Amino acid sequence: MNWVQIAWVMMIAGSLMLGVVHLFVWQKQRSQYANLLFFVVAVSAAAYGAYELARMQAGTPASLAVNARWSHVPLAVFIIAVVGFVRLYFDAGRTWLAYAVIGLRLAALALNFLTGVNVNFREITALDHLQLWGGAVVSGPIGIPNPWAIIPQLSNLLLVVFIVDASVTLWRRGGAVSRRRAAFVGGSLAFCVLAAASFAALVVTGVVHAPTILMPGFFVVVLAMGYELVWDLVAAGQLAAQLRASEQRFRTVVEAVPSAILLVDGKGMITLANARAETVFGYQRAELVAQPVEMLIPERLRASHAAVRGDYAGDPQARAMGAGRELVARRKDGSEIPVEAALSPMPTKEGLFVLVSVIDISERRKLERSAARQRDDLAHLSRVAMLGELSGSLAHELNQPLTAILSNAQAAQRFLAQSPPRIDRLAEILADIVKCDHRAGAVIQRVRSLLRKENSQLHSLDVNDVVDESLRLIHSDLMNRQVMISTDLAAGLPAVSGDRNQLQQVLLNFVINGCDAMDGQEMDRRLLVRTQATAHGNVEVSVADRGAGIPAANLERIFEPFVTTKATGMGLGLAICRSIVEAHGGRLWATNNADRGASLHCELPAAKN
Amino acid sequence: MRELPPTVYVVDDDPDVLKAIDRLLESIGLNVATFSSPRQFLEVYDGNAPGCLVLDLALPGLNGLDVQRVLEQRGSALPIVFLTGRGDIAASVQAMKHGAADFLTKPIDDTALLTAVRDALARDRALRPAQLERERIAKSLAMLTERERQVLELIVAGRLNKQIAAELGTTEKTIKFHRGNLMRKMGARVVADLVRLADRAGVGSTSGN
Numbered sequence: 001m002n003w004v005q006i007a008w009v010m011m012i013a014g015s016l017m018l019g020v021v022h023l024f025v026w027q028k029q030r031s032q033y034a035n036l037l038f039f040v041v042a043v044s045a046a047a048y049g050a051y052e053l054a055r056m057q058a059g060t061p062a063s064l065a066v067n068a069r070w071s072h073v074p075l076a077v078f079i080i081a082v083v084g085f086v087r088l089y090f091d092a093g094r095t096w097l098a099y100a101v102i103g104l105r106l107a108a109l110a111l112n113f114l115t116g117v118n119v120n121f122r123e124i125t126a127l128d129h130l131q132l133w134g135g136a137v138v139s140g141p142i143g144i145p146n147p148w149a150i151i152p153q154l155s156n157l158l159l160v161v162f163i164v165d166a167s168v169t170l171w172r173r174g175g176a177v178s179r180r181r182a183a184f185v186g187g188s189l190a191f192c193v194l195a196a197a198s199f200a201a202l203v204v205t206g207v208v209h210a211p212t213i214l215m216p217g218f219f220v221v222v223l224a225m226g227y228e229l230v231w232d233l234v235a236a237g238q239l240a241a242q243l244r245a246s247e248q249r250f251r252t253v254v255e256a257v258p259s260a261i262l263l264v265d266g267k268g269m270i271t272l273a274n275a276r277a278e279t280v281f282g283y284q285r286a287e288l289v290a291q292p293v294e295m296l297i298p299e300r301l302r303a304s305h306a307a308v309r310g311d312y313a314g315d316p317q318a319r320a321m322g323a324g325r326e327l328v329a330r331r332k333d334g335s336e337i338p339v340e341a342a343l344s345p346m347p348t349k350e351g352l353f354v355l356v357s358v359i360d361i362s363e364r365r366k367l368e369r370s371a372a373r374q375r376d377d378l379a380h381l382s383r384v385a386m387l388g389e390l391s392g393s394l395a396h397e398l399n400q401p402l403t404a405i406l407s408n409a410q411a412a413q414r415f416l417a418q419s420p421p422r423i424d425r426l427a428e429i430l431a432d433i434v435k436c437d438h439r440a441g442a443v444i445q446r447v448r449s450l451l452r453k454e455n456s457q458l459h460s461l462d463v464n465d466v467v468d469e470s471l472r473l474i475h476s477d478l479m480n481r482q483v484m485i486s487t488d489l490a491a492g493l494p495a496v497s498g499d500r501n502q503l504q505q506v507l508l509n510f511v512i513n514g515c516d517a518m519d520g521q522e523m524d525r526r527l528l529v530r531t532q533a534t535a536h537g538n539v540e541v542s543v544a545d546r547g548a549g550i551p552a553a554n555l556e557r558i559f560e561p562f563v564t565t566k567a568t569g570m571g572l573g574l575a576i577c578r579s580i581v582e583a584h585g586g587r588l589w590a591t592n593n594a595d596r597g598a599s600l601h602c603e604l605p606a607a608k609n
Numbered sequence: 610m611r612e613l614p615p616t617v618y619v620v621d622d623d624p625d626v627l628k629a630i631d632r633l634l635e636s637i638g639l640n641v642a643t644f645s646s647p648r649q650f651l652e653v654y655d656g657n658a659p660g661c662l663v664l665d666l667a668l669p670g671l672n673g674l675d676v677q678r679v680l681e682q683r684g685s686a687l688p689i690v691f692l693t694g695r696g697d698i699a700a701s702v703q704a705m706k707h708g709a710a711d712f713l714t715k716p717i718d719d720t721a722l723l724t725a726v727r728d729a730l731a732r733d734r735a736l737r738p739a740q741l742e743r744e745r746i747a748k749s750l751a752m753l754t755e756r757e758r759q760v761l762e763l764i765v766a767g768r769l770n771k772q773i774a775a776e777l778g779t780t781e782k783t784i785k786f787h788r789g790n791l792m793r794k795m796g797a798r799v800v801a802d803l804v805r806l807a808d809r810a811g812v813g814s815t816s817g818n
Contacts, residue, residue: 396694400694403694404629406716407626407719408628410633411632413719414636414637415636418636422636432629436625436629479669482672
């Protein structure tokens with residue numbers, strides 16, 4: 001056995017090995033046609049190598065001719081597979097060139113079998129014994145060249161052009177991977193094909209006296225292609241590792257999130273739950289996974305939830321669930337908890353998954369309730385204190401109808417005592433007594449309502465009514481303080497949703513504040529109460545005084561607790577007003593009037609019907 | 610002079626109270642005029658008609674004390690019975706200082722109100738002739754010339770014509786002339802009348818000695 005045999009067998013075996021490896025890769029990933037084509041390239045190179053070896057070992061011109069003829073079959077397959085590989089793997093190359101290469105090669109294959117002893121020789125007359133390096137002797141053909149040999153040469157030339165063109169396109173596309181491919185695979189292909197083709201042409205035309213040795217070049221091509229494909233395998237492996245790491249990170253994040261996280265598949269089955277989900281819902285993770293998500297919803301709501309889930313699948317967007325609605329979840333023990341949930345769609349190959357993040361808001365609700373209760377308590381206390389301040393005025397409001405009742409009754413007694421008794425006067429007197437009694441009753445009713453301690457209740461209110469009521473309560477206080485009040489109430493205001501007592505409290509505070517601002521002022525003791533619709537469709541109530549105004553630095557601060565401009569008072573009135581109004585979704589602010597004094601404003605949102 | 614029937618003027622901004630007091634006063638046969646605002650009353654009341662005023666202390670705009678002040682400035686002595694919703698001591702003291710007839714707290718007992726009104730009317734009746742005379746004397750005094758007034762003061766001080774002439778640096782004849790004029794203007798027949806009138810009007814009390 002000489003070194004030529006050893007080398008050729010090794011190249012054949014190597015090509016087969018590489019080819020089979022990539023056949024296996026393709027078998028696992030059927031979409032990777034590059035691997036399949038590489039298998040074809042490698043196997044055809046091996047087959048060609050086997051024919052080439054046999055040719056070099058041929059003992060007669062006839063056996064050499066047969067081997068040479070048949071070697072064109074794997075050669076054609078090799079070339080066609082290379083064209084396919086370049087097109088697929090480079091995603092480049094001109095189609096017409098590819099077809100021209102393949103067409104010419106198939107034509108050469110046909111001519112190979114139809115003319116001469118093969119496409120290169122019309123006739124092989126003798127064997128040439130050629131001495132190679134290292135003392136190895138191989139056979140070569142001596143004979144008459146086949147004129148059709150121009151066809152495969154043309155095919156080879158076009159193949160080189162095709163490869164160079166595709167490589168340049170790929171190179172221009174940029175990027176490290178593309179350029180490496182273009183240079184390495186494209187370069188080695190072009191070089192080897194060009195070298196092999198030129199060499200063969202020189203041998204066939206008798207210019208060079210040597211055997212047509214192509215296998216080493218083909219083997220280099222196989223090695224280059226195989227090497228490049230290995231990069232892809234490595235990249236896939238790295239990708240898989242990254243994916244695993246990324247999934248691990250995802251799980252770590254999901255576990256660390258302080259809200260319950262559920263991953264729900266398209267059928268509504270829970271596929272993943274984090275540790276927090278166990279605490280929120282009271283189930284073990286194993287009890288949650290592969291169960292319908294409806295198990296976490298109170299039975300009465302399950303049917304409607306399934307429908308909502310269907311709607312969501314139709315329009316998947318990241319959003320808060322049940323906006324404006326109280327969401328309730330059911331725990332394992334059957335208890336229900338208020339929750340907030342956010343949904344994020346996750347499209348996957350297995351359909352639309354939804355990542356649900358659930359927060360147990362029982363604690364927050366409890367705090368909110370307690371804050372509301374405290375606010376109500378404070379508002380009530382301040383209301384009681386305010387009514388204390390107004391007690392003189394309220395006594396007067398009661399005293400007036402009582403005075404009228406007493407005088408009416410005594411007048412009636414005197415009319416009856418006359419002779420003859422003036423019975424004719426009694427009807428009107430009694431009517432007035434009844435009227436005054438109602439009037440006193442209404443005052444008591446109003447005061448009792450303000451004194452009553454109850455949680456704020458929202459009703460649809462006409463702000464103008466609230467203004468009227470409040471002014472009636474404070475009427476005689478204003479008179480006593482020598483303050484003239486006028487009103488400018490807009491008609492057709494939208495209703496507001498509010499607690500009557502608390503809004504009256506705000507308005508009374510505004511009025512008292514305005515009066516206080518004008519204390520010690522001889523002239524121009526006037527207040528103007530105005531209601532109007534705002535640009536945003538809300539309702540604004542303002543009370544303008546004619547006092548000294550508010551220093552600009554204090555315009556914001558007067559609504560803070562314990563900030564007061566008065567000698568008496570805790571400075572809580574307006575602070576409580578602000579918490580009342582803010583609980584109504586409104587706002588309070590103060591301005592200085594253009595001419596004189598300051599105004600307090602309150603904007604309340606219109607009630608939604 | 611013909612005596613007009615006295616009128617009880619009632620001013621209260623509360624229509625219910627106003628009507629009830631009106632009825633109560635009417636039930637004992639008094640002549641009542643009601644006003645819901647002090648301005649309305651001050652426009653209508655001429656300052657001379659006999660009667661009394663029942664006035665709420667707490668009124669919008671002008672309050673009761675303001676009304677009292679306006680009447681005082683007009684020289685009216687109309688007795689005022691104040692009504693108040695609360696025991697406002699400072700205001701009642703001020704009202705009484707300025708001669709309020711009475712000060713009643715609402716709700717008002719009928720006897721208290723009727724007594725106070727009757728007393729006020731009686732006071733008005735009693736004061737009215739003196740008031741009228743004072744007004745007449747004041748009017749007469751206003752007609753005197755500066756010189757006549759000086760002469761009058763000296764006569765009231767008990768000086769003789771000769772002494773007066775010496776004091777004023779003129780003749781006795783001129784003094785006699787002034788004396789005749791001022792006696793006529795004051796409507797006095799004898800010196801004793803003149804001294805009584807001057808005394809009522811307070812003339813000579815400052816420059817007498």
